[in-house]
Amino acid sequence: MNCLLVFYSRTGNTKKIAELLSTEMNCEYEEILDTKKRKGFIIGFIKSGFAATREKLTIIKEIQKDPKLYDLVILGTPIWNKRMTPAIRTYITENKNRFKSVAFYCTMGGKGGPQTFESMTKLCEKTPVSTLEITKKEIKNELHLDKIKNFSQQFKS
Ligand SMILES: Cc1cc2nc3c(=O)[nH]c(=O)nc-3n(C[C@H](O)[C@H](O)[C@H](O)COP(=O)(O)O)c2cc1C
Incomplete structure (x- = not known):
């Protein structure tokens, strides 16, 4: 499957999962x-959490890849105050008309996955074909590796 993974990461957890996935x-x-x-x-x-709660947009750097070219x-x-980050909110807002289908993943302390995915x-304006939640604790205990394998498996024919 022709797929593009798009992520934002402030402190590296979401990036680590992106690289593995x-x-x-x-x-x-x-x-x-x-x-x-x-x-x-x-x-x-504090300020970033507040911006997420208030569903603020931000200015993101110019993207390099056209999501329309991917299946x-x-x-x-990352989850901030039980919500998506302003950077991902902005990316979705600016590009959602170019998505064919979507899947979501998040990294977090442990709360807010379902609310964020909703x-x-x-x-x-699309139901995700799959979702994946990974906690910091799971990354620390290396439990994320199996979760990533299981998540990826469903896209392999
Ligand atoms: C402003 C802020 C708010 C957060 N709010 C939540 C939260 O509501 N629920 C949760 O489980 N984790 C919360 N976290 C923890 C992050 O989701 C978690 O550390 C995540 O893995 C960070 O990803 P990153 O390293 O890719 O930036 C918050 C972190 C920050 C900085």
Whole structure:
């Protein structure tokens, strides 16, 4: 399957999963870069969390790959305040008319997966063919590897 994995990552967890997933699924990937500073506790945590809660958009760097050229777009986001990040919200808003089908994954402390996927579904105006939640604890204990294998398996014919 011709697939594109698109993700945003502030501290590396979602990126780590993107790298593993794209290798496992043999698909291309695109990292979304937020032009807003997201480092540190005040800006990175408090303000960013608030922006996610208020469903704010941001300005992302120009994308390199056209999602219209792919059968499936996998969208990956960290969960912030039980929501998708502003960078992924912006990417979806700007590109949803170019998605043929979608799947979602998220990394998180442990809360907000279903709520986040529901709002991504609404925003994309498409039901995801599959979803995947991975916690920081699972990454630490290397439990993410099996989850990635299982997720990828369903796309292999
Ligand atoms: C502002 C902010 C809000 C967060 N809110 C949640 C949350 O509601 N639920 C949760 O399980 N994890 C929450 N987290 C934890 C992140 O989702 C988790 O650390 C994620 O793996 C980070 O991904 P990244 O390393 O790709 O940036 C939050 C983190 C930040 C920075």
